[in-house]
Amino acid sequence: GESVGLHLPTLSVQEGDNSIINCAYSNSASDYFIWYKQESGKGPQFIIDIRSNMDKRQGQRVTVLLNKTVKHLSLQIAATQPGDSAVYFCAVDSGGYNKLIFGAGTRLAVHP
């Protein structure tokens, strides 16, 4: 079946540094990709999305890169802040209707 995997379960960065969180997916027909942020005790919160007809999309301090050739997705967070500490999930739309397949998550720890 379709799978979504993250390369690192945890990532520690210094405040002010840039963070890069990676994700790999298996289905080359996937069309829509989303990054979610989940803080402790809360539900996932939408960060940014990208469609398969794009290879880069930028938001406020975040950039998502999509490499369809190697089926790889990354989230870049610029000037990481303590408030960015959370678990980050990539999710891939599986056949429409927002039936998302989630990766296991990467815990981002930001140190002062």
Add this chain to the structure above:
Amino acid sequence: NAGVTQTPKFRVLKTGQSMTLLCAQDMNHEYMYWYRQDPGMGLRLIHYSVGEGTTAKGEVPDGYNVSRLKKQNFLLGLESAAPSQTSVYFCASSLLGGVIAEAFFGQGTRLTVV
């Protein structure tokens, strides 16, 4: 705007008991979803609904039933709870699904089956 509200927030069940988790959204969203989240794993889709009166199976539907009698509510039922159903359950909704749109999540329900 409350967004997506789940009740209860915590529950402990004995094996074999039944319960219903309620999800309510006030955003007039068409699509609603139930996910479960287990340690070290991402969210897995249990069931979803593309509109009032409709439901469909997700990745892990066994042991669960759902109903969408009203557009704003999506109920998840466990008829005979098992320890394997110990998890955190999240409800989500989105305006449309065929046209991909952002999904909004509730705060979660932590269920323990003993």
